[in-house]
Amino acid sequence: MLGAPVQEGTGRLGCDMGPSAFRAAGLAGALRELGHVVVDRGNLAPTSQPEVRHGNAAIKSLPEIVAWTELLAATIYDASAEGMPITLGGDHSLAAGTLSGLSRRAADLERPLFVLWLDAHPDLHTLDSTESGNLHGVPMAYATGQPGFEGIFPPLAAPLDMARICMMGIRSVDPAERARLAAGDVTVHDMRAIDEHGVAVLLRGFLEKVAAADGLLHVSLDVDFLDPDIAPGVGTTVPGGATFREAHLVMEMLHDSDLVTSLDLVELNPFLDERGRTARLIVDLVASLMGRRVLDRPTRSH
Ligand SMILES: NC(=[NH2+])NCCC[C@H](N)C(=O)O
Numbered sequence: 001m002l003g004a005p006v007q008e009g010t011g012r013l014g015c016d017m018g019p020s021a022f023r024a025a026g027l028a029g030a031l032r033e034l035g036h037v038v039v040d041r042g043n044l045a046p047t048s049q050p051e052v053r054h055g056n057a058a059i060k061s062l063p064e065i066v067a068w069t070e071l072l073a074a075t076i077y078d079a080s081a082e083g084m085p086i087t088l089g090g091d092h093s094l095a096a097g098t099l100s101g102l103s104r105r106a107a108d109l110e111r112p113l114f115v116l117w118l119d120a121h122p123d124l125h126t127l128d129s130t131e132s133g134n135l136h137g138v139p140m141a142y143a144t145g146q147p148g149f150e151g152i153f154p155p156l157a158a159p160l161d162m163a164r165i166c167m168m169g170i171r172s173v174d175p176a177e178r179a180r181l182a183a184g185d186v187t188v189h190d191m192r193a194i195d196e197h198g199v200a201v202l203l204r205g206f207l208e209k210v211a212a213a214d215g216l217l218h219v220s221l222d223v224d225f226l227d228p229d230i231a232p233g234v235g236t237t238v239p240g241g242a243t244f245r246e247a248h249l250v251m252e253m254l255h256d257s258d259l260v261t262s263l264d265l266v267e268l269n270p271f272l273d274e275r276g277r278t279a280r281l282i283v284d285l286v287a288s289l290m291g292r293r294v295l296d297r298p299t300r301s302h
């Protein structure tokens with residue numbers, strides 16, 4: 001577990017308390033109960049900020065986010081050699097760093113990196129296209145090597161292949177992101193697809209691809225993937241999100257697949273939460289991902 005209390009990527013304060021809330025909600029204990037060895041490396045903090053600027057005047061906190069990206073890319077690259085890094089966010093801008101470090105690790109291992117992106121948003125803005133200027137909206141564009149980050153963000157060792165990304169839960173897409181998704185080959189399962197087919201069928205297809213390619217699998221869990229009724233502790237709520245049961249099923253299937261090699265937990269804002277219920281829900285979801293199940297034997301689906 002690595003705490004990344006970055007909050008400057010959102011338009012409001014509070015995500016810096018995310019790592020503390022995950023700890024208070026019992027994340028380490030829940031994983032130890034399942035038999036895992038858990039090491040909590042505490043919270044990271046960038047020590048210096050680069051002098052960077054960009055012509056888009058809407059952009060907020062560019063030096064801070066570039067500094068976090070550098071720090072996380074190096075830290076997660078190292079951590080991925082030792083075990084399964086779980087990054088406790090912090091807002092989703094941290095994915096610029098974690099995806100960069102993990103892409104470099106995958107390139108070293110000569111294995112493809114796949115990403116399951118559980119989010120209401122694709123976070124596929126470039127520095128030029130973001131209108132809110134909130135840099136939690138750009139990490140996917142950076143990690144996949146979209147133009148406009150050069151000379152500002154750290155260079156990528158290896159850009160992520162769009163064809164190895166699966167997004168689930170998507171229900172809020174800005175026009176520039178829509179165009180980028182239409183042009184690329186990201187697999188996008190929006191809420192309509194989930195309603196029509198169910199998460200199990202959609203996820204199974206992706207997991208089969210990852211297994212067939214002997215890939216590494218990174219899971220990026222944005223709290224707003226979940227419906228705001230069950231997960232109010234996030235700044236960018238969008239109605240109509242994943243239910244409690246859909247989310248647990250995704251996690252249980254990920255556990256059964258035995259494919260997940262790293263995990264980011266992002267966008268929890270404890271200041272907006274109701275007595276820690278969102279933090280506790282995410283801890284329970286991570287427990288499902290790490291092996292907690294209702295019965296001792298695998299559930300039979302047929
Ligand atoms: N990680 C997130 N919650 N991202 C929300 C981004 C929302 C919107 N697309 C923006 O760029 O401002």
Ligand SMILES: [Mn+2]
Pocket residue numbers: 092119120121123136222267
């Ligand atoms: Mn996000």
Ligand SMILES: [Mn+2]
Pocket residue numbers: 119120121222224225236
């Ligand atoms: Mn989101």
